[in-house]
Amino acid sequence: MSFLTIQGLSRSFGGLRAVDDVTFSVEKNMIKAVIGPNGAGKTTLFNLISGALLPDSGEVVIDGAPIQGQAPYRIARQGISRTFQNIKLFSHMSVLENVMIGRHIRSRAGFMQAMLRSPGARREEVEIRDTSMDILKLLGIDGLAGQEATSLPFGKQRIVEFARALATEPVLLLLDEPAAGLNMYETAHIADMITTIRERGVTVLVIEHDMSLVMNISDEITVLSSGKKIAEGVPSDIQRNPEVIRVYLGEEDA
Amino acid sequence: MIAKKYIPVAALVACIVLFQAVSSLTGREYYLTQLTMAAYYSLVILGLTVLMGFTGQISLGHAAFFAIGGYTSAVLTTLDLSGAAGNPVVKAASAAGFAAASKDAYGAGTLVLSPWAALVAAIVITVIVAFLIGIPILKLKGHYLAMATLGFGIIVYRIVLGASLFGEADGISDLPPFPMPGGLAVCGDPARRVENFYIAAVLVVAGVVLLMNLVDSRVGRALRSIHGSEEAANAMGVDTSRYKLLVFVLSAVFACVAGVFLTHFNGGIGPSEAETMKSVSYVAIVAVGGMANLWGALVMGVVLNYLSLRGYFGSYDEFVFGGILIGIMMFAPEGLLRMEALRGLAGLPARIKTMFGAKNEE
Numbered sequence: 370m371s372f373l374t375i376q377g378l379s380r381s382f383g384g385l386r387a388v389d390d391v392t393f394s395v396e397k398n399m400i401k402a403v404i405g406p407n408g409a410g411k412t413t414l415f416n417l418i419s420g421a422l423l424p425d426s427g428e429v430v431i432d433g434a435p436i437q438g439q440a441p442y443r444i445a446r447q448g449i450s451r452t453f454q455n456i457k458l459f460s461h462m463s464v465l466e467n468v469m470i471g472r473h474i475r476s477r478a479g480f481m482q483a484m485l486r487s488p489g490a491r492r493e494e495v496e497i498r499d500t501s502m503d504i505l506k507l508l509g510i511d512g513l514a515g516q517e518a519t520s521l522p523f524g525k526q527r528i529v530e531f532a533r534a535l536a537t538e539p540v541l542l543l544l545d546e547p548a549a550g551l552n553m554y555e556t557a558h559i560a561d562m563i564t565t566i567r568e569r570g571v572t573v574l575v576i577e578h579d580m581s582l583v584m585n586i587s588d589e590i591t592v593l594s595s596g597k598k599i600a601e602g603v604p605s606d607i608q609r610n611p612e613v614i615r616v617y618l619g620e621e622d623a
Numbered sequence: 624m625i626a627k628k629y630i631p632v633a634a635l636v637a638c639i640v641l642f643q644a645v646s647s648l649t650g651r652e653y654y655l656t657q658l659t660m661a662a663y664y665s666l667v668i669l670g671l672t673v674l675m676g677f678t679g680q681i682s683l684g685h686a687a688f689f690a691i692g693g694y695t696s697a698v699l700t701t702l703d704l705s706g707a708a709g710n711p712v713v714k715a716a717s718a719a720g721f722a723a724a725s726k727d728a729y730g731a732g733t734l735v736l737s738p739w740a741a742l743v744a745a746i747v748i749t750v751i752v753a754f755l756i757g758i759p760i761l762k763l764k765g766h767y768l769a770m771a772t773l774g775f776g777i778i779v780y781r782i783v784l785g786a787s788l789f790g791e792a793d794g795i796s797d798l799p800p801f802p803m804p805g806g807l808a809v810c811g812d813p814a815r816r817v818e819n820f821y822i823a824a825v826l827v828v829a830g831v832v833l834l835m836n837l838v839d840s841r842v843g844r845a846l847r848s849i850h851g852s853e854e855a856a857n858a859m860g861v862d863t864s865r866y867k868l869l870v871f872v873l874s875a876v877f878a879c880v881a882g883v884f885l886t887h888f889n890g891g892i893g894p895s896e897a898e899t900m901k902s903v904s905y906v907a908i909v910a911v912g913g914m915a916n917l918w919g920a921l922v923m924g925v926v927l928n929y930l931s932l933r934g935y936f937g938s939y940d941e942f943v944f945g946g947i948l949i950g951i952m953m954f955a956p957e958g959l960l961r962m963e964a965l966r967g968l969a970g971l972p973a974r975i976k977t978m979f980g981a982k983n984e985e
Contacts, residue, residue, distance in 0.1 A: 419858055445860035453858075459851030461915060462844070469841075470848050474860035476841050480869055483840035484833040490840065497841065537859065 370433060372397035372572055373418075373541060378427030378437075380417055387413040389596035390427070395541075395589075400563060400573045402583045404607075405593035406616060411576045412454055414593070415543050418574075419451045420444040431541065446474050448540035452530045452547060454576070458518040464529050465514040468501040471536025475500075504532045508562060524555045531559070535566060542566065544575040548582050560586050584608065592616070628839075631918055632832060639824040643817060653813075655820040657932040658925070662823035663885035665924030668908050669830050669917060670877025675906070676915035676958065677838055678870050679850030680761065681769045684776030686901035688749055688875040692882030693892040694783055695745035696738065697795035700887075705734040716740070738801040738887060745883050746876055753875035754868065761867045773899065780897040794893030801887035809887045819888060826884065827921070830877065834917055846870055847915075904931075904944035910951040914958030923960070 371394035380388045388410040395401045403411050416422040418429050420441035429437040436444050450471075459467050476497055478490035505511040508528055513521065518529050527547060534542055544563070548556040560582055567573055577583045583590065584604045592600040592607060594616045600607060607613055646654045667689055674680050704722060707713050713734070716722045721740035736744075760771040783789040790796075800810035807818050837843050848856040849863050856863050886892040895901070908927055912920030927944075930936060936943045951959060 421854060421858070440862075441854075441857040442860050442862045445858055451858050453855065457852040457855035459848045459855065462847055462851060466844055466847075470844050470856070470859050470861070473841065473845055478841045480837065480842055480873060483842040484837045486836045486840075493841065533859065 371395060372399075372432060373574070374428070374430040375414075375418070376428040376430065378414070378417055378429065379425045380413055380422060381425055386596045388417060388424075388593075391593070391596070391598050392427075393591045393598060393601055395572060395574060397572055398567060398570060399588045400567050400575065400586050402587035402590045403574065403576045403593060404578070404580075404583055404590060405599075408595070409593040410596040411593055412545055413596075415451060415545050415574075415576065418444075419449060419543060445537065448538070449543065450534040450537040450539035450541075451543035452527070452534050452545055454545040454549065456523075456526045456530055458526055458529060458533075460517075460519045462518060463515050464510065464518045464521070464532075465498070465501055465505065467518045467529055468504055468532045468536045469497050471504075471533040472497040472500060474537055501532075501536055504535050507565075508532050508535075509558070524551045527551060527559070528555075531562065539571055541572045541574065544573065544577075546576055546578060548577060548579045556582055628835070632828065632835075635828060635831070635921075639821075639828075643820055647817065652816050655816045656811075656813075657929050659816075659820045659823045659888060660885060660932055661925045661928035662820075662827045663881045663888065664905075664928040665827060665921050666830050666881035667878040667905055668912070668920050668924035669827075669834055670874035671905050672909050672912065672915070672917055672920040673834055673837065673846070674870050674874040675909050676913070676920070677843065677850060678846040678867060680867055680871065681765075681906065682772040682871070682874070683769050683899070683902045683906060684756075684772035684774075684779070685874070685878050685905050686897050686899070687776045687779035688753065688878035689882035689885075689901070690779055690783055690892070690894075690897035691749050691752060692745045692879030693886035693896055694789050694795065694882075695748050695879075696741040696883040697798055697886055697892050698788060699736045699741035699744055700738050700799055701735065701795060701797060703733045703735060735799065738799065738883075742801075742880075742883050745879055749875050749879035750872055753872040757868045757871040761864065761871060773902075776897070776899055776902050780894060780899065783897050784894040789894075792894060794891055796891030798887050798890050801884065809884055811888055811890045823884070823888070826880070831917055831921055838917065842866070850915075900941050900944070903948060907944045907948040907951070909958075910955075911947055911959045913960035916958065916960050919958070919960030 373395040375394065376392050378388055378391045379386065391414065403414065405411055413422065417424045417437070420436070420439055420443070424437050427437070428435050431447060431449065436447065436449075459470065476493045478487070478493050482490040502511060502514065505514055508531065510525065510528055510532065513525060518526065521529065527550070531544070531547060547559050547563070551559065556579060563573055563575065563586055575587070587604055590602065590604055590607045591598060592610070592613050599616060600610045600613050602610070642658065643655065646652050667685060671682065671685050674682055704713050713722065716736065717734065722734055722736050756775050760768060760775070763771055784792060800808035800812070802808050803822060807822060808815065809819060809822055838847070845856065845861045845866050848859065848861055849866060853863050882892075882896070908923050909920055911927070912923040931940055931943070
């Protein structure tokens, strides 16, 4: 059975069918890309998987367990982490603190232990800090640890978001346009990082407009247009798919 | 690292001792009375800072929690139980040391609940009320939340003003002293000014240390992440509704404890403590203190409350706090004593130097 199965997922906003009866699956340890023109419903699809939106109908099944309809924080606790297309870092917090939030679901100290700084809470704090620093080092941004996250340049903020998502030790990582606004060097860096974490056993679902990135890293591609799945397959097939070419060129003509 | 964090705490303790020493040596111990009151009010402000500044949830009803604390203690420690001495509950309470017999002003024997038992009861009631109010209203955001908390504050004010149990417009007076270990007591006796100042100071230091620890912890980061982006916090596995509710309850307990002790210190409480204007002044002080700045809130809490209590603002008191709030919201909505702004200030001499340095080179 597939690791992630999306079955007949639909969601409308008023009269607009943003995601319309979408069905596909992702195998464990695979990098799958979701592409499509603007307004195809890609981000809505991510919001449905991560619980930020409730589906009108359909199922999202992880490892055999349906997760649709659960609160986002519950879905996150099952190892599903995400980044946001329009970056949502925590303001007034350092880069390191942002990434430390990623360790929230892997730690347990409550109000009392935190206020009294119990030995358990202090031990946990050391673990949270060390693990977060390791992730910053892995991504090559440990030099920025003490800076305020939202004051960084755009490209660096994307990497911090990526680091924050990684800190949760996800089994499934949802990346919403990880290369948007990045230069070529940064894009290549992100591509490296995505393949690195896949090697560590993480399954990745990625929305991306940068076609060279998509074709390079993904094992499979699902194409959405106007909320519907119009194609699915390996990158070389998708590149030759006449329907996909029509949708993309048609969009550019308009 | 830990040592560095506690430098401000050491400075605070030094300030406390210094104030006491100077006022005692110069024969002006009466200043300590208002300073003690200001210290209790700043406990409310510290709790509110964590709710507002760090978690981003406003409350225009915190005077209500202060009043719930103060009035619960006032009612329970002045209610004469001797008529009900045969009641098994009263018997059990007095056997457990929760109630003590004493004599009233006319020499008649009375049996009243011990202030410690009243404190526990006040905290329990506050926690219950904060949960019951918090569950529905914390689903609201921004000015909707502000209006809901305002409504809650007004309801509590009308209740204490209207109910004979709470003494209506007169409030409740003649509270017994609150006994502390070592023969100390929280009370308004001028001979006990110094010890009362220190009792309040110890509570404030304890409060600020607890909240400092909280802010810089797993829980504190979760609270601050809610302020930054509730959606992203949720996506990181933070149960934002639960954390908002718990921090609301925590800040209510701070207000309640302040209410209990200040009421014993003053020997009574009146409905003005529950007034909306009180809540507004707490919010204004959190704002001038820098919103997410415990030290700024503490300094401003003590200074502004002290000035207000000494009557420096005269009959313009409400204008001052209302004006502060309007000014902050217009010109510095993120708070006045922000850490970033202060750091900018610290870099000012260096900037001026480079300005002059550049001039010399030209």
